[in-house]
Amino acid sequence: MNLGQKPVSAEFVRTLLATEMQAVDGLIRSSLHSTVPLVDQIAEYIISAGGKRLRPQVVLLSALALGYRGNQHRELAAVIEFIHTATLLHDDVVDESELRRGRKTANALFGNAASVLVGDFLYSRAFQMMAACNSxxxxxxxxxxxxxxxxxxxxxxxxxxxxxxxxxxYLKVIRYKTAKLFEAAARLGAILCDAPQETETGLANYGLHLGAAFQIIDDVLDYNGNIDETGKNVGDDLAEGKATLPLIHVMREGTPEQAAVVRAALEQADRSLLPQVLAAVGQSGALDYARGVARGEAALAIRSLESLPDSPFSQALRALPELAIKRTG
Known part of the structure; x- marks a missing residue:
């Protein structure tokens, strides 16, 4: 994962894209407007929570790395963020989540029905915007x-x-649920630039593996993250009955006792067993194992960019997988 020069930092990526992301944020806010006040209120609440905006960054970087000149990459970056935000609204309702990015979820604040319907609004607005691209x-x-x-x-x-x-x-679930949008985000840059099929396929594979690495680390942080950095409670996945990679590793490689406590906690979606589960996760090496799988996905992502010409934008693309697996929140 060495870039052949000094490592590219998250600050480098932010600075490189500062003007572009400012334009994207402006588009997001202007495109959110609705004549229905509750739509405006909930959509603004979700978008203003911030977040990493990693998926829009991938759209911008993939287009700019191929020399794109125009404005549609910004429109599509906003579209990708709308689709992502809609999935979060629906996710939180299904999972009955109460905390995201350190704030109350929209469903906790406004109710499930309003959250689902505003998620639908964001999806439909995203499709209005993508249709305007005439592609x-x-x-x-x-x-x-x-x-x-x-x-x-x-x-x-x-x-x-x-x-x-x-x-x-597990990998099938995260490739469908999370990595697919990263794949689309990276592919869009190649589509905008009419890039050769080999380049488009490489960027799509990059996004798929980046998204998988990102989600695996997200699942690791559910068992050793800090709420101030992750914005959610440790053990939320366990309380929802989700068998993520760390728990799968314990059930497969842990002692019979460790596997049994994880199985019981998942089957009952029982947060009261969290201390025992955390002990099993730590003692079995599950987090190190999961990080290793994430590192493998990150390496595959970087390898997929071999055909891209060297530039600050392609360097930033190569840095994102490493930054994703090193994050703490």
Missing amino acids: MRVMQALADATNVIAEGEVLQLMNIGNTDIDEAG
């Missing part, structure tokens, strides 16, 4: 992505409390 390739990429994401949500729901899910099943 069937763009429409196809984003329509396919949203469909796969929806399938991923259902897959995850089917696996709640499932203690028989294996690593392959």
